[in-house]
Amino acid sequence: xxxxIAWKNVWRKKTRSIVVIISIALGIWGTIFTxxxxxxxxxxxxxxxxxxxxxxxxxxxxxxxxxxxxxxxIPNGNKIINDLGSISGVKTYSKRVEIGAMANVSSKSTGVxxxxxxxENEKQVTEIYKNIIDSAGTYFDSKKSNLIIIGDKxxxxxxxxxxxxxxxxxxxxxxxKLPESLTTKLDSLIGINYRVEAKFETALQETLGEELATxxxxxxxxxxxxxxxxxxxxxxxxxxNGELSxxxxxxxxxxxxxxxxxxGMNVFVRNSDLxxxxxxxxxxxxxxxxxxxNTDSLNLIQQEIQAKYPELQVETxxxxxxxxxxSSDYMNISYYFFLVIILFALSFxxxxxxxxxxxxxxxxxxxLMAIGMNKMKVFxxxxxxxxxxxxxxxxxxxxxSALTVWRTGQSGIDLTAFxxxxxxxxxxxxxxxxxxxxxxxxxxxxxIILTALIAAIYPARKALKLNPxxxxxxxx
Amino acid sequence: xxxxxxxxxxxxxxxxxxxxxxxxxxxxxxxxxxxAAIVGPSGSGKTTFLNMLGGLDxxxxxxxxxxxxxxxxxxxSALIDFRMKNIGFVFQAYNxxxxxxAKENVEFIMRLQKMTKIERDTRAEELLxxxxxxxxxxxxxxxxxxxQQQRVAVARALASKPKFILADEPTANLDSKSTETLLDxxxxxxxxxxITFIFSTHDARVVKKARRIITVEDGKIISDERKS
Ligand SMILES: Nc1ncnc2c1ncn2[C@@H]1O[C@H](COP(=O)(O)OP(=O)(O)O)[C@@H](O)[C@H]1O
Ligand SMILES: [Mg+2]
Numbered sequence: 001x002x003x004x005i006a007w008k009n010v011w012r013k014k015t016r017s018i019v020v021i022i023s024i025a026l027g028i029w030g031t032i033f034t035x036x037x038x039x040x041x042x043x044x045x046x047x048x049x050x051x052x053x054x055x056x057x058x059x060x061x062x063x064x065x066x067x068x069x070x071x072x073x074i075p076n077g078n079k080i081i082n083d084l085g086s087i088s089g090v091k092t093y094s095k096r097v098e099i100g101a102m103a104n105v106s107s108k109s110t111g112v113x114x115x116x117x118x119x120e121n122e123k124q125v126t127e128i129y130k131n132i133i134d135s136a137g138t139y140f141d142s143k144k145s146n147l148i149i150i151g152d153k154x155x156x157x158x159x160x161x162x163x164x165x166x167x168x169x170x171x172x173x174x175x176x177k178l179p180e181s182l183t184t185k186l187d188s189l190i191g192i193n194y195r196v197e198a199k200f201e202t203a204l205q206e207t208l209g210e211e212l213a214t215x216x217x218x219x220x221x222x223x224x225x226x227x228x229x230x231x232x233x234x235x236x237x238x239x240x241n242g243e244l245s246x247x248x249x250x251x252x253x254x255x256x257x258x259x260x261x262x263x264g265m266n267v268f269v270r271n272s273d274l275x276x277x278x279x280x281x282x283x284x285x286x287x288x289x290x291x292x293x294n295t296d297s298l299n300l301i302q303q304e305i306q307a308k309y310p311e312l313q314v315e316t317x318x319x320x321x322x323x324x325x326x327s328s329d330y331m332n333i334s335y336y337f338f339l340v341i342i343l344f345a346l347s348f349x350x351x352x353x354x355x356x357x358x359x360x361x362x363x364x365x366x367x368l369m370a371i372g373m374n375k376m377k378v379f380x381x382x383x384x385x386x387x388x389x390x391x392x393x394x395x396x397x398x399x400x401s402a403l404t405v406w407r408t409g410q411s412g413i414d415l416t417a418f419x420x421x422x423x424x425x426x427x428x429x430x431x432x433x434x435x436x437x438x439x440x441x442x443x444x445x446x447x448i449i450l451t452a453l454i455a456a457i458y459p460a461r462k463a464l465k466l467n468p469x470x471x472x473x474x475x476x
Numbered sequence: 477x478x479x480x481x482x483x484x485x486x487x488x489x490x491x492x493x494x495x496x497x498x499x500x501x502x503x504x505x506x507x508x509x510x511x512a513a514i515v516g517p518s519g520s521g522k523t524t525f526l527n528m529l530g531g532l533d534x535x536x537x538x539x540x541x542x543x544x545x546x547x548x549x550x551x552x553s554a555l556i557d558f559r560m561k562n563i564g565f566v567f568q569a570y571n572x573x574x575x576x577x578a579k580e581n582v583e584f585i586m587r588l589q590k591m592t593k594i595e596r597d598t599r600a601e602e603l604l605x606x607x608x609x610x611x612x613x614x615x616x617x618x619x620x621x622x623x624q625q626q627r628v629a630v631a632r633a634l635a636s637k638p639k640f641i642l643a644d645e646p647t648a649n650l651d652s653k654s655t656e657t658l659l660d661x662x663x664x665x666x667x668x669x670x671i672t673f674i675f676s677t678h679d680a681r682v683v684k685k686a687r688r689i690i691t692v693e694d695g696k697i698i699s700d701e702r703k704s
Contacts (some may be wrong), residue, residue, distance in 0.1 A: 001584070001587050004576060005573065005576065008575035008576075009575055012574065081536075104572060166695070323540070341666070359623050363569075363570040364570055364573070364574070366569050366570075367565075367567060367571060368573070370530070370532055370559065370565050370567075370591075370637070371559070371560065371584075371585055372556055372560025372561075372585060372588050372631070373556075373588060374553050374556050374557075375553070375556075376590075424602055468532050469527045469532040469533040472532075472567055473523065
């Protein structure tokens with residue numbers, strides 16, 4: 001009975017209640033959506049760390065990582081490779097030779113890390129092969145020797161790119177419902193090749209005008225770009241014996257991950273090709289990357305391998321990328337910290353509203369107490385009313401959050417136009433797919449109810465202090 | 477049969493420097509089935525006296541005995557409980573819960589008393605018919621006239637089967653037509669069901685209907701007349 005009266009009381013001053021409800025809903029929506037955005041972002045980064053960059057675990061010679069001295073290959077590497085298969089929980093693994101080198105294309109040159117890999121094993125461990133850009137070659141599909149895979153960033157640095165407006169590009173822009181004024185103007189650029197991004201941008205600005213060009217540059221650029229597959233890239237480095245060595249490789253494919261720094265640094269060649277020039281034998285390599293079946297047992301597997309090879313450095317991705325692990329782990333705590341601040345602010349609105357409620361109803365509450373409603377029930381009535389108000393606001397906010405998170409989680413939020421290259425330079429994707437687990441909703445719901453209960457105490461106590469005789473007499 | 481016995485009742489409001497002696501030495505008894513009016517000018521102490529009778533306010537001095545229970549000694553939830561079970565209240569205004577219908581308002585007090593649903597339903601309907609609102613049972617107070625609201629309040633006061641009903645200026649906000657209807661209903665309930673009504677007023681038309689007229693001035697009884 002008390003709870004149903006309290007519910008009806010919520011709707012007595014509709015406008016006022018709705019204002020409170022909307023403010024709570026907005027606070028909750030803002031909190032959940034912001035975090036869904038950040039969680040989605042961090043999770044994508046973690047995914048990239050695990051599946052393109054670091055893998056779950058890596059084994060090195062303990063001195064190798066001090067300054068990537070390539071003398072420190074893993075002792076008895078092949079024996080370890082043979083043993084890993086029998087360790088339970090280890091899913092896949094791949095060995096790599098890593099050599100610092102200069103990459104040259106005609107006049108351009110830049111420093112890179114050559115990753116000498118076993119293609120089939122590598123595919124089991126990293127997803128670089130899935131990140132080959134459309135119509136930018138393949139991941140060692142050809143049987144030819146001395147093939148090389150490089151990242152999009154490096155391809156641009158080495159000027160292995162070309163920007164061309166094609167009729168297909170224009171019709172695909174038309175399909176995207178871009179303004180007709182834009183697509184017709186672009187016609188004049190059909191067939192012209194631009195080797196450098198900056199020149200292409202200038203050309204676009206001249207034809208489209210400043211405004212359209214800035215707005216659509218990123219989109220058009222990503223469609224106009226093509227890579228000079230089969231170009232020759234010369235790699236020069238010191239071999240295992242300290243002598244200068246090198247060879248020409250043919251560009252087989254270009255990949256793009258969400259981490260442009262990674263894309264700018266790493267090139268992949270077949271280990272068998274590298275051996276011929278590096279001076280390293282089949283037995284010598286620097287790194288073993290491991291994926292496990294279940295990440296929950298990651299630490300146990302690490303301990304097992306470490307115990308077996310005490311002389312080696314066995315690290316999980318958390319140790320290799322500690323800042324990444326930290327931001328992932330602290331998401332939860334920081335969410336509740338943020339939520340508490342938001343709820344604290346909202347609680348003032350709730351307290352204020354409920355104080356007004358008590359003040360407005362002094363006579364009514366006096367009457368209720370006079371006819372026999374005890375203090376407990378009066379207290380509960382105000383409590384219920386507050387909790388309902390907060391719960392409705394919370395519920396609306398959470399429904400709205402769930403819808404927006406779901407919707408943007410499907411389509412992704414495209415930040416390319418704003419921060420694209422900046423984010424990618426830091427390893428974060430410019431497409432964010434917000435996500436948040438259901439636990440957050442439960443936790444938030446509980447926090448809202450707690451806030452309401454705490455906020456209700458002061459107004460409810462005010463109601464309790466009323467003396468029925470005075471309350472009825474009062475002229476309020 | 478004696479229902480209420482009041483002995484040497486005093487109430488002094490202590491407002492710091494000024495002390496207001498609102499009631500100073502009232503001795504009275506009420507019998508079952510009385511229809512009594514407390515009459516007096518504004519500020520004479522009527523409300524203060526009725527509040528003490530109803531256990532809403534505690535006397536500074538004196539005794540109130542209701543059917544053998546010393547009400548002046550009661551406190552807290554025991555007092556609230558006693559009020560709920562023994563006394564029906566009708567106030568000048570703000571008698572009803574705005575979010576409940578007439579019938580739900582009458583039922584409310586029976587719910588507090590934990591009566592069964594069937595009991596509540598039949599009694600609420602019966603009482604609302606008795607006050608002439610059989611056709612307005614599902615209306616909320618805001619949809620009723622002032623007179624109708626006071627009649628619902630009378631029905632609500634009766635719902636708990638109290639020993640008596642206290643009504644502090646029940647007609648103060650009503651026009652003469654509604655005043656008459658309300659008093660006729662109260663009179664009828666008094667005659668037919670032997671319900672005890674004690675009400676305050678300073679309206680001459682209301683006074684005329686009373687069978688006992690207690691006149692107070694400055695917190696004291698100056699006359700107590702019974703009509704036959
Ligand atoms: N809570 C209170 N504090 C101080 N004085 C009060 C209080 N309630 C009533 N009084 C005073 O007591 C006197 C009697 O008031 P009241 O019982 O309301 O008279 P009536 O109902 O006959 O108009 C008045 O002088 C009034 O001002
Ligand atoms: Mg009065």
